[in-house]
Amino acid sequence: MKSLLNQKFTGSIQVPGDKSITHRALMMASLAEGTSVIHSPLESEDTFRTSEIMGQLGVDIKREEGRITVTSPGSSNFTTPEEVLYTGNSGTTTRLLMGLIAGIGMDATIEGDSSIAKRPMDRVRTPLGKMGADISLVDGKYPPILMKRSTLKAIEYEMPVASAQVKSAILFAALYADGETTIHEKIKSRNHTEIMLEQFGVDIEVDGLSIRLKGGQSLEPRDVQVPGDISSAAFLMVLAAITEGSDITIENVSLNETRAGIIDVFQQMNADIEIEETSSEGEAIGNIRIRHSKDLTSFELSGEIIPRLIDEIPVLAVLGAFGSEPSVIKDALELRYKETDRLRAVIDELEKFGIEFEEFEDGFKVYPLKELKMTSDSFKGYHDHRIIMMLLVMAVASNTEINIDDTSAINISYPGFLEDLEKLKQAR
Numbered sequence: 001m002k003s004l005l006n007q008k009f010t011g012s013i014q015v016p017g018d019k020s021i022t023h024r025a026l027m028m029a030s031l032a033e034g035t036s037v038i039h040s041p042l043e044s045e046d047t048f049r050t051s052e053i054m055g056q057l058g059v060d061i062k063r064e065e066g067r068i069t070v071t072s073p074g075s076s077n078f079t080t081p082e083e084v085l086y087t088g089n090s091g092t093t094t095r096l097l098m099g100l101i102a103g104i105g106m107d108a109t110i111e112g113d114s115s116i117a118k119r120p121m122d123r124v125r126t127p128l129g130k131m132g133a134d135i136s137l138v139d140g141k142y143p144p145i146l147m148k149r150s151t152l153k154a155i156e157y158e159m160p161v162a163s164a165q166v167k168s169a170i171l172f173a174a175l176y177a178d179g180e181t182t183i184h185e186k187i188k189s190r191n192h193t194e195i196m197l198e199q200f201g202v203d204i205e206v207d208g209l210s211i212r213l214k215g216g217q218s219l220e221p222r223d224v225q226v227p228g229d230i231s232s233a234a235f236l237m238v239l240a241a242i243t244e245g246s247d248i249t250i251e252n253v254s255l256n257e258t259r260a261g262i263i264d265v266f267q268q269m270n271a272d273i274e275i276e277e278t279s280s281e282g283e284a285i286g287n288i289r290i291r292h293s294k295d296l297t298s299f300e301l302s303g304e305i306i307p308r309l310i311d312e313i314p315v316l317a318v319l320g321a322f323g324s325e326p327s328v329i330k331d332a333l334e335l336r337y338k339e340t341d342r343l344r345a346v347i348d349e350l351e352k353f354g355i356e357f358e359e360f361e362d363g364f365k366v367y368p369l370k371e372l373k374m375t376s377d378s379f380k381g382y383h384d385h386r387i388i389m390m391l392l393v394m395a396v397a398s399n400t401e402i403n404i405d406d407t408s409a410i411n412i413s414y415p416g417f418l419e420d421l422e423k424l425k426q427a428r
């Protein structure tokens with residue numbers, strides 16, 4: 001990382017494909033009998049897990065530069081897997097797969113890495129169980145997940161937590177259930193599943209916070225264009241906003257309202273940001289330009305915006321430290337149930353730069369960093385991609401060389417992150 005110090009970051013770039021959309025495209029293309037092509041998918045460890053598992057079910061997945069061709073025998077002709085379905089570090093793969101396997105109605109065991117073993121899966125088992133799925137969890141909560149073949153009936157379900165993973169699992173199961181399933185959300189979570197199901201020919205009705213889907217519908221093969229991932233773009237956006245002389249344009253990135261809460265934060269902070277929407281059909285797409293600003297103020301985030309930027313909160317802590325006033329995040333208890341307890345990790349690691357925090361059970365207050373005061377140069381990444389990239393942004397922006405125990409988890413969502421920083425750098 002030494003080569004990235006004392007630089008400014010300028011130019012145009014496309015970030016890798018959206019992780020949430022790539023997972024869904026792989027799964028829906030697998031459910032549809034015939035051939036679908038996914039253009040500009042995310043090729044990373046997490047999405048690789050999803051495609052490997054679809055392969056275990058009997059789907060042919062051909063990977064080429066910039067696209068994946070999926071040829072499926074249709075979900076009624078899937079092979080019952082003999083081996084465990086290994087989801088690695090991917091919560092999205094694990095939870096969406098529970099809905100998909102429950103729907104198809106087959107015996108399977110789903111297991112992930114040591115982080116997945118600690119993430120709650122009862123939030124998916126509860127609604128699927130009401131539909132009739134037979135799912136066993138360790139201590140009623142954790143993987144390995146044992147699924148037994150069963151038939152499903154439709155439910156009406158009120159979501160207790162805002163979670164697109166739970167919602168999507170229910171929708172996958174609902175495709176195969178007898179009757180019409182209705183889901184009510186209290187706060188809207190990302191809606192990629194709803195948008196893509198419609199693209200694959202499914203009749204799905206979205207009415208504000210309620211979603212209705214009739215069972216017995218099949219998907220038709222389609223070509224999917226995956227936009228850039230705004231959660232990956234977030235690291236470049238924050239770096240540009242806080243590093244003198246920087247001016248970055250991120251092209252063809254997802255601007256989906258349910259994902260793009262970070263844009264509101266930049267606007268609240270008085271950052272120098274310009275948005276150009278280039279397409280609003282299905283998934284909104286466009287370009288984001290961010291320039292360095294000396295006049296960043298502060299943000300206060302709670303309630304409905306939180307699911308719209310949930311994965312960006314670690315790097316937003318860095319942005320907050322470069323504001324003129326303290327910034328606050330509340331209602332983000334969910335961060336404690338991600339790859340690691342992200343609230344703990346953010347505070348413990350950023351405090352080593354001298355950034356001060358007040359911790360809440362569901363968030364934090366971050367104070368402006370007046371003076372860099374390193375208390376250590378040894379950092380922990382917790383095998384969490386978002387924490388590692390947050391630390392790299394902070395280190396680069398503050399011209400500080402740090403040692404992170406292991407940075408390999410970057411490959412989970414943004415394999416070319418350091419290469420992209422190299423491409424954008426320019427000596428100051």
Ligand SMILES: O=C(O)C1=C[C@@H](OP(=O)(O)O)[C@@H](O)[C@H](O)C1
Pocket residue numbers: 019020021092162163164165166168190310311334
């Ligand atoms: O559905 C998805 O693709 C995701 C939903 C979010 O999780 P929750 O559903 O647990 O909020 C998010 O944190 C995760 O990175 C991806």
Ligand SMILES: C=C(OP(=O)(O)O)C(=O)O
Pocket residue numbers: 019046089090091092093311338339386413
């Ligand atoms: C939480 C994340 O992903 P997942 O839940 O799929 O592991 C993430 O990408 O930040």
